[in-house]
Every structure is written in C-alpha cells, then in structure tokens.
Amino acid sequence: MVWRILMGPDYGEGGQALPCFVCMSRNRPTSREPRRVHSSQSMIRQLLGAAGLALLWLLAPAAAAQSPAPAFDLVVRAPEPLQELLERNMELRRYREVTDLDDAEIARLIVLAEKDVRELLATQGYFRPDVAIAREPGPRTRLVVTVQPGERTRVSEARVEFEGDIAASTDPDAISQREAIRGGWDLPAGEPFTQTGWDRAKSEATRQLLARRYPAGRISYSLADVDAATSTVRLGLRLDSGALFRLGALRVSGVERYDPRLVPRLARLPQGMVYDQERIVQAQLRLSGSGYFDSAFIFVDPESDPASADVQVTVREAPLQKVVLGVGFTTDGGPRLTLEHVHNRVPAIGWRAVTKLQAERKNPFAQTELIDIPDEEGWRWAVLGRIERLDDDRLVTNSQRLRAGRFQQGDHIDRNWYFQYDRATVQNPRNVVLTPLDTGAGSAFSGNYIWSGRYFDNPQLPTRGFGVGFELGGGITLAGDRKLFQRTVFRWLGFRPLERGRLQLRTELGAVLAPSSAQVPATQLFRTGGDTTVRGYKYLDIGVPLPGGLVGPGRYLAVGSVEWQRPIVRRGQPTQFDHTLFVDAGAVADKPADLRARVGVGTGVRWRSPVGPIEAAVAYGVHSKKFRVHFSAGFVF
Template sequence: MIRPFLAALLLALCVLAAPLARAQAERQEMPASPAFDLVVQAPDPLRQLLERHLELQRFREVSDLDDAEITRLIVLAEKDARELLATQGFFAPQVRITREDAKPRLRLVVAVDPGPATTVSNVNIGFEGDIATSTDADALAQRGAIVGGWGLAVGQPFTQARWDGAKSAALRQLVARRYPAGRISYSLADVDAASHEAALGLKLDSGPVFHLGTMQVTGVERYDPVLVPRLARLPVGSIYDQDRIVEAQLRLTGSGYYDSAFIFVDPSGDPEAAPVQVTVREAPLQKVVLGVGFTTDSGPRASIEHTANRVPGIGWRAVTKLQAEKKNPFAQTEWTGLPDEEGWRWSSLLRAERLDDGRVITYSDRIRGGRFQTSDHIDRNVYLQYENARVANPNNLALTSAEVGAGSAISANYVWTGRYFNSRTSPTSGYGLGFELGGGLTLSGDNQPFQRTVARALWFKPLPVGRLQLRGEVGAVFASGSAQIPATQLFRTGGDQSVRGYKYLDIGVPLADGVIGPGRLETITSVEWQRPIRWKEEATAFEHLLFLDMGAVADQVSELKPHWGVGTGVRWRSPVGPMDAAIAYGLQVHRLRFHLVVGFVF
C-alpha cells in the first residue's frame, strides 16, 4: 500500500511543478526593463551621434542602479558627450544633463548647444627624406601634388574624421610612387577652443627612392617562364610606381594565360634593387566559351570559341571562333606567338564571313600574317594580307563588280593606335588617336595598285556639368576608277557604333534599285553631351545623353552627302564598362531607331 501512495504523490508533484517551471522560464525570457529613458536634445546629425555612442546607452540595461550610481553616470556622461562633440569640431559646447522623475521610469535629458564649429586656420606640410632634398622633376611634381591635393584646407570645418582622412590621403600619394616605405613622422592638430580655430601640422618622411630589382615568379608550371616578365613589363632599375604594378597585374590576368596574378614589392628590401615578387595561378591549356547575345544592328547571335593556350610543337596560342547571326556570321582562327623582350608578337589570321545587307550578299575571305606590339598606351600592328570578296546578286540587278566591291587584293598595312584616357573601360577624360596606312595590288581584272588611309580620334572634354565626347574618322582609298578593290578595303557606315539613326552599313554609295554599295571616301563626326543623372542631389551610375552624328560615303569628294542622326539616351556606367540605350532619328531616312551599345572600344 505504501508504494502506490508514493507513486501517486510523485505524480501530483510533477503535475504541479510543470506550470511553475513554465512560468519561471517565461519570466527569464522576458527582456529586462531599461533602468531609465535617454533623451538627447541637439541639432542633427549631432543628436544621432550622441544617441548612438553615449556610454549612457550601455548602462540603461543595468536594472539595479541606485541614486548614487545614477549621479555618478551623469557626471561621466557630460565628459563623454564633450569628447564625442570634439570629434566633430565642437570644442566649446554647452552640455547640460538633467534628471526627471517621470513615469513609468526615470528620464535623463542631455541638452547640447554645440556652439561655433572649429575651422582650419593654418596648414603646414613638411617633408623629410629624399623627397625633401631631391631636385628630380618627378619628385618635385609629387611634392606639389601632395600639397595641392591636401584635403583639409584653410577655412574648412575641422573634424577628427576629416583630419584622419586628409593625413591618410597624403600618405597614399606619397607611397604610390617612388617611396613605398614612406610614413608620417609627425602630425599635430593644435585647437584653440576660445577662437574656434585649428592649426594643422604634418610631416611626411619619404625614405629613399625605390628601384625595382629582379622578378621572382612562383606558380609557373604550364607556360614558358619568360611570359610573366614580358607581359608585366616592369624592367629592372625602373622606379617604383603603384599604378604601373596594378596595370602589370591586369595585363597578366587579361592575357588569357593566368587566372590570377599578384605582384608585391617589399618596402623593407633594398631600395636600389627591391625584389619584385609575382605569384600567378595559370589558366587551363584549353578553354571553350559559349555565348549568346543581341545587337540592334544584327539581332540575336550565338557563338562558340575555343582557345588553345599552347599549340603543341610551336607553343603559340590559337583562338578559333564561330559566330552565327542573321546578317554577319563568320568563322575565324587567329594564332599568336609569345612576346619578345620588346613586346612584339608574330600573328596569323584566317577569316571567312558572310554579310547580308538585305539587298546583296557579300562573301569574303581574309588571310593575314604579321607582327603586333601592345604597350601601356600605344598599339602597333604590321601585317601582309590577302583578301577576296564575292558578291551574290539574288535579284539579278544591273551591278558591276567594282560597284559592289567584288574582287581580290594583296596589301601591306601598318596600324597605330594611341590611348590616353583616364580609364581603359569607362573613360571620362583624355583622348585617343589612330591611323591606318596600307598599300597593295588588286588581283582581279587588271592588276591595279591602290593605297588606303584611315585616321580617327576620340576626345572627352570635361564641362562644368557633364562632358563632351567628340568623335571623328576620315578614310580614303586611292586607285584608278577601273580597279576592282575588295569591299573589305572600302567604306560603308551607319549603325550603333558609327551614325545612329540608320541601319547597319546603310550609308554608302547609292546604286541601282536601292542597293547601297561601298565607297572610296568616308567621313564620320559625332558630338555627344554626357550629363550625370542625380537622385536626391547625389550623382548616380546613370547619365543622360544628347548627340548629333554625321556620316558620308562616296567615290568622289563632290559626292559626299552628309547623313545626320540626332537623338537622346541613357548610359549606365556599369563596373565592366558603359551600356548605352538610345533612340536616334535619321534626318535623311525620316525614321526612329533604337540602339543598344555595350562596352567601350577605341
């Protein structure tokens, strides 16, 4: 009888204990009530600063504060508030903290009158080390850039963040070129709270000039070890330049041979020959890329591209691409050798394409061989070329081979391009120049000599609001009237990248039955205003475009008739380059056309 009684008693205790345990757990999960409410009375954004960083906020969670502790916290909070206000340049504020016994709990009110903001009254920037004594023009220019670019000038409001930012920016300018071991040897912000003025002093110690030493490369297994130094182009003895090192990294990763590259120059090394440490991760020997796209000139397209980074036996790279689209499908293979010590490479190209302009169809073949060189700003290309163009005339129009560009030729060519922009992918200032010189002999009909010249330029001119983009191109082919020059050596224009408001290659020499043939003379000009689009007074990644394009193609100067296109659009300055969406009106064809262009090419 005792055992059943004990079991029943234990069961009753468990039933009673369960609600008590749940109630205790709920009380533990409930957040503790704040010890007091905190009210800050100050101008924005000082109010937000104090609400976020006052130590009083942390002590609100202590629930068992007594009156003595509250009084001590009020005294400490006044000092804390003054220190926070000093970081914003207010060194003589009026701070009053009052205690109000309100319900449901105590309330502390922090009232702040910040007083006048402290401004910079004097700036003294000094130098030590090589930069202080050097008479080299580059060092003098660097000193001038640091002083001229100082970010906290006389008359500007003083804050701790601005002071720290200005010092950091000056140091970055110092170590970016010539002096990677540079440092701040002295800095002082002397604040006079009574006059609300701050006198700033800064001294930069440049240390010695650093010259690059031998290159130490790790990570090379598949490809020739000479590739890294020849692509990086950081010769022994050259002066340390952070921008050139970044550009060298981009050349390595953009070469297709390396998936990643990191270059480090140790500032603790020998200044006369600092070792250049390069770590690379090589790309695969073979790569296949499938692509789909769309252009307003040619419509949808699909492509497949195969890259062999090291062809067995010769070590060259072979890039073969097939592109399918309605108007201009093509097949191409290009082989390039390794660069020599001056950056020159041998190259060869074989290309076959089909161009359908809606009236006639042009089939062309091209074989090219030569050498090219790519440097920091200038590209050069020297090559021999054979080309052949065949024109299909499905409507049996009365057109001669010379009119439509049917023929074959061999030529020698030289191409020079100089790029002096502030950005390779999305420039906003600078200019580019280019020209092509070629001469050869036609191989169709009577063999006739010909000469081809093209010059082009692009200039970005900054304005008080936005910038102007000025673009121009002129081209001419000189030969006898009977010469059957291939269409690939002649000119047609119109479309996304040339004269907007017209179809692709819709500007040329008018022929019978509405056919547009290629011409021997070409001129293109464009003026475009690019204005930033702002949102809440802040510049966004979008720009508004207004433009006027003009193009003309003919066989004689007297026959050049301008075709005008005017329009507007929006540009998105994406991380990989600009994307333009524009609507243009062709004044000669009286039609609106939509144009979509991705990327920057010159």
C-alpha cells in the first residue's frame, strides 16, 4: 500500500508552512430573539431567576453525586509513548459520555475507531500497524484497543528544490542561503518520519528563506510519498523565493519633537540595501534603546516593488526630560543612592545632556555628559566632566576628569577616541610618609583610542562566543617634571559550551610605560579586586604594597579567571539558575618582575534574569585568608 500526501502552496501569514487540521463541531442554538415585557414582569422574572440559581447551587452536590456513569470503559494497550497519544486523542473518549448507546451504535463506533487509531499512528510514522478493538461484556461494556505498531517509517530521501531568483542567482549570498537551507534541513534521510517533524522541517526551511533577501518567499510544492510496504518515505519540497528585495526610502511617522535625522541615522538601513530581517530587528532595537523613542516598529511590505520596497518606520517618542532615582547595595561599596537626569534635546545646541549623581560611602561622584546626535556613519561628539571621591579604607583619592572626543557604537564593534585631562589628589588618613609616586597624586593630558568587539550569542545572557577589546593612550604628565607616558589595556572574555554547562574564561592585561619619575595620576594607573574582578578580596584591595599596610596603584596589571557555570536541574529540566565554581587571580606591580598573583576561589548561584545575570557568590582569598560575600548584576563588556 502506498500513501501519498500531496500538497500545493501550503503557506500562511509570512509564508510559514502550516499543518492541516480536520475540525468537527456541533452547532446548537444559543440565543432567542428578545421580547419586550412590562417592568413589573421583568422584576418578577429576575427574582424567580435568582431563586432558581440558589436552588441549583444547593442541589449541585447531589446532582454531581448522581451524574451518569460512562457508557463504556476504554482500555488502550500499546507501547509508550503511543499509548498516551491514543488515550488523549481517540474519538472514542468523546462518546463515553453518551449514556443511551445501543449495541448497533457501539459496533459502528468500533469500526470508526479503528480508522481513527490508524490515522493517529500514521502521524507518528507507523503506516502498517495491527489494530484490534475487542468488546468485552460485563456490568458495563469494556472496549479494549490493542495496537502492534509495526516498523516505523523512515525517510529514504529528502529533496529541497528552489525556483524564483534564488534558483538562478550566482550571487555568493544567494548560493550560501541555498546551501544553508539544504544543510539545515530538519528531517534528513534515515530519520523517523512524523507529521510534526515534517511540518517543522518545512516551517524552518521557509523561515530561513524569508529571513534574508526574499520576504515574499513561499512553499510552491511539498510531497511526502509514503511506501508502507517498505516503511520508507520520500520527501520533496520546492521553495519559490520570488524576486530579490531591496529597501526603498524610509517612511517615518511619529517624530515631532526630535531631529528628523535621528531615525535614519540610528536605523542605518540605507536605500538599495538587500533585505535582511536580522538587520531590521537590530535597527528596531537601536531605535527603541536610543533613549529618544519608547518603541519602534519597522515593516517592509512584501507586496511592494521588490526593486525599492516600502519601509514603514513607526516610532513613539520618549519624554523630552527624564529623572531616575535609584537605590541599591553592593558588597564593594555598601548602600548606594543615585539620581540621574536626562534632557534629550538641550536648547540651542540640540545635544543630549545626561547628569548623574551617586551617593555612596566609598565612591561618590558627580558627572555630566553632553552627546551629539549621530552623523551618517554613526559617529557622535561627546563632552564629559566628572568629579569623584574614592575611599578604599586606606587612601582617599579625589579626582577630576574632563574629556572630549567622538564615539561610534555598532551592532558588534564600538570605537571611541578622545582627549582627556586627569587630576588626582590623595589623602593619607594614617599619616604614613608617602610620595606622589606612591599614591598616584598628579595630573596629565592624554589622547586615547578604545576599540571593543562583541561576538556573543546573546548580548545580555551569553552562553557562547567571545568579546575582545583594547585601549591605546599616550600623553604627558603635568605635575613635577613633565614626562611622556603610554598606556595599553587588553581585555578578553569567552564562553565555551560543555556537555554540562559552560566555561567562562576572562583575562585583562594593562601596562603604563613611563620614566620612573613621572607622576602619572592614579586614574591612569591600576588596582584590582572586588565583585567583578578578583573575588575573595575587597574592592581595589590588590595593588602595590606601601608602608603602614597601605596599597597604592601600580603600572602593570594582570587578571585571569576560570568559571564553570552549570545549570541547576529540577525534575529533569534545567532551570533559570546556574551553579558556579570559579578561580580568580590578579596582580598589580610597578615592574613586571614584581607581579605576584592573589588568588580567590569560590562558588555561587547565578540567576539568568530577563535583564541580565544576577549572581551571589562566596569566595575565599588565598592570600588574605578570609571569606567574602559578593553580589553582582548585569553583563557588560
């Protein structure tokens, strides 16, 4: 016997392949035409209705106790998981509640039930089952369904073909898209055939077609040719891509108070660009995350001209000004209160102004930054001023910073160049005799360039991928004898999946090259330790040892960390919590030969929350010989 499932264009909204369903329903009258009644009659009817409801409520337990028993018992004998499938989906279940079935009707139901069972088994790839339905007499009729499913049908051949532009195009992108669709086919030869798997494979192939270049693509033909005699099935699918789509001009609605150049410059969807769903999604995220718009929606009309498709951009503007009050706590700094004011369009210049105040025992600061709107290539001018106080329980460093430059934020790569003035003064509460070279007191002017690339699978909750960044800077000290200096920092963070969980690997290296007499300010030097660097040690506890048990900044930095993150399983399923085991190490010195690692080991629990990871950990400092509790929130690279 040969089963042939032949379908024409089976696509729904957006071209997605859709399964077929057979629906049965029973129509019953549910209402009557309204009639006009006198007001007193209406009141009487309402009172009688209320009394009737009360009586029904009182009699409900008795009625439930006297509810009629099922017309027959139903027993299914089949291998798992087919037994569960049949017990849940057989039509016979529905007829158990019909209490007035006679012998002839039960016999007719048995005949129909056999066909129903075979159709259910066919959805799981069993096309030659042995099905027997026996009727056993007794006080209540008992129907026993016995199933021997036989050999499961497997895919012998799966062919994916194309028509439209993608079939004839010699463009490398079109060729790679064809290969990706064929290579990612979900139901290859040798796999068991199921209706669900067949539908899923068609839907995934169509999704890959629609994701790039061809938003009007569809399934033009699909075939599942089942040979029950050999328990094999040949699959065929033809995808019609239609024409290649290129984006036309943006049609923007919803912009009133902000510069109309903002939307096209933030979206970065140039006219003539080949359609790419991922780039459109990223454009929406840039618009909604820019601070200028509360929401953004981009729609490319698949019915428009493929050579210049209409691109509709609808935005809802954010308020012109915003004030955010925050209350928090960190194990590094203790209780924290923050106040942030944002003005999205400062009068006269049109730039955004972001002012932030932080009240904290160890690290209070005040900062204001002015940011221009992006140009055609995404570059922005920015000016920043910051005053800060840093108390590490040993030294108190008061610093001022003024910065001006440009930055560019991309989907994966950020660039930033700027000129900066730094000044630091250091107080010594213990009155230990120290020099500016020990404490980092001084001032400097420098030019800097920062580059970072993020290649993670998820920007907020990464589980694989890596990020890499470096900073290059050079300048001149302004305190004491003026000396040239150069500063370099390298950072890397990677995630490597394992059979159970993943490894997180982190490293940071830094160096300041300058004459030994150069008074480089502390803001350009290095210290480490704390929640996000080397756990098991206090905030900035790792530095250059000074007299009196003090710790000063150094010119060389080395930090490394290895962390095993393993999902916590409950009832056989992974939860949103991870158990972590880690080893951190860090060192700071004024000479590379003096670098001595400070090691921390510990364990913790991380919650993969919707806004990013939140972690609580306990770490032991091998050098300090103390346990410390650490909390951290969010993911930033």
